[in-house]
Amino acid sequence: MIQSLSSSCFSSTVHLQPERGALTSLRRMKRNRIILNGDKKNIIFTGFSDHKILDPNKSFGNSCDKRIAHRIGATSDGEFVLQPKDDIKKMLTAIYNFSRPYTFIGIIIAISSVSLLPFTSLRDLSPALFVGFFQSLIPFLFLKIYVAGINQVFDVEVDKINKPYLPLVSGELSMGQGKAIVWASGFMCLAVAVMFKSPPLFFGNLTPFLLGTAYSADLPYLRWKTKPTLAALSIAALYGLSVNLGVFCHMQKYVLGRPLVLTKSLGFTVTFFTLFSVVIALSKDIPDVRGDLAFGNPTFSVKYGRKKVFSVCLAILLTAYGSGIVIGASSSFLICKLVSVIGHSTLASVLLLRANSLDLDDDEATQSFYMFIWKLFYVEYALIHFIR
Template sequence: MPQTFMHSRFSHSFLHLQREKGFITSLHRQRRHAKILMGDGEFLPSWVVCCEKKLDFTKNNISSSRDKSRTQRSTRVQTFGATSDGEVVLQPKDDHGTTWQSTFCRKWDAFVTFSRPYTIICTSIGVCSVSLLPLTSVGDFSPAYFVGLIQALIAFICGNIYTSGINQLVDSDMDKINKPYLPLVSGELSVGEVRAIVTALTFMCLAIGIMFQSAPLFIGLLSFFLIGTAYSVELPFLRWKTKPAMAIFSMAGMSGLTYQPGVFYHIQNALGKPMVLSRSAAFTTIFFSIFGAVLGLIKDIPDVEGDKACGNQTFCVRYGKEKVFSLSLNILLIAYGSAVALGASSSLLICKIVSVIGHTTLASLLMLRANSINLEDPVSTQSFYMFLFKLLYAEYALIQFMR
């Protein structure tokens, strides 16, 4: 009996057929053969790739369970049946029902995943937070401020998507092992489409920096663009991600040394204020540079197998996960301790209380989460990596009290 099956582009497991329960997919990567039923009755061997879903032979509805790590929109419909000997049969699908709206939605969904939304969220929160640091009164919330903020958001979001895109384009071989759910590896976006996106964003980044006629914004964006390019591209003296020290510098540069001072001075310039480095801006630049360097170390822990296979000698490959994790944790704790000390020296009581209690709380949460991590489990280490971004978001609120 033919059944309808919803296919998700992030799935990597294979169909199993059970007569009593219908089609059930496994969460394990096992190779299971299926056959495509052609119009003339012939069968062609094929692979059936699907996410965790169950199809009931007795009902026409579909029940699906969410994957624990990712939930994605189902975008393709395919018909399956079964032969008398229990083999899975993939029946031809009529593509005439595909509309431009469904194609657009599928491509947009792939582009969103390609853009790495959590990094865009982090960049957006960072730009908005840093843009508040130059303000000294309610009167500074002027049209000039909001125009400057929008300019900075557009510029660095485009730069962020570019750096994610160029990295995926160059690292497709490693991503087949480390991140097989990415659109380029899974086939949702072709190499030509990704190249077109990256090329368009290259011109957009440079054009935006020139068009807005803000020297601080242009310098910050250009630095972000150049570091992101040097991190990924295969050119002499570049490909910094394969050079551990330069990889850490790249993450520190893109997290703190580029858009933090760039946005701060850009807003000062937009408001017509003299460009002076404040206490809060100096702390923000240094703290987020350190945090970015730690993110650069932690992000390689779940990718060790892929890095080894591709000859990428990261610190984790060279010295082991345990040593790198311990070093990263100690660096962050020192950074939080410094933030507590700096906050305690503030002349404003509210700033002193919030900064001391806030940073102490974040350091405590970091220790609690670090004690529960399993370094041999990629899911656990990836979860810890994403937890660090939550700490980063919280820090963007606390920097308003580092005055």
């Protein structure tokens, strides 16, 4: 066990109580040296007359007793390393950032919403609903970590220009740690989907697993992110088809035990989010033009310019919202008609206002707009329940 010790503690005498067996007192210290660890100091003591483990439960001097944190341990060179006690916190934060958590919000909202689409009355509510929801959620969360992670593993050099804050680029995670997270998440995604014995869930995860690999992996015939059309189709299949169809069919057949029936709300959901996913695929590259140019990634934004791609994205989104207004207005339920028409009209208006104020030459502004699109994406999952 390595034990963290604040540097101020070293003004006090260090004592070790005798212990029977493996633990023994520290007899002699020849030298120490200080190395930097970010903005912290690691103090390394070397040259012990015997290389036995210190007992972290023993006294370390009056002023230090209370401040000994979590780690003291010996290296292979007989060095005792005292590290900052927030190292674990930094590691967890790095893993959190590596998983791109904003996409977690989307998948949780999507699964929560689509899980309710097959339900026709309050009598359908039962504990099976919650079981089915978590069966859908768990493998898709692992899938999201895998897809986000494999993209970062193969994009380290590009991200040094486009996204220098990502953990692999900044050094918060090593490449080995990143790869371990990616492959563990991919394995868990497929293993959990198989364990639940639901073909819709399995294929709903397998398809984006394969597409995510093809999108990012720098292997022959793959690396589809450098092929704009295949990249757009991959993302559309992930967000438009796999999640929505997989979760809906799982809930309808394997939770409710009903024959598979494609409803009006499901048809709208798949169509709307497929269009929306195409916009996500196109707009995500708008802030990254400089890096993509430097590394020869021929995205649509590189080939045709930011302005044209942005105009196409805006047109697709307005078309999707227009379809929501038209289909919502055709509903036979007044509340559904009102919510659908007013809701989609409001979102379209907010989109236009934000788009008109956007500076396409500002990478930070275009990245902010991309995140705004995700927020619109989330809101739509509330409106789909009024398409009846």
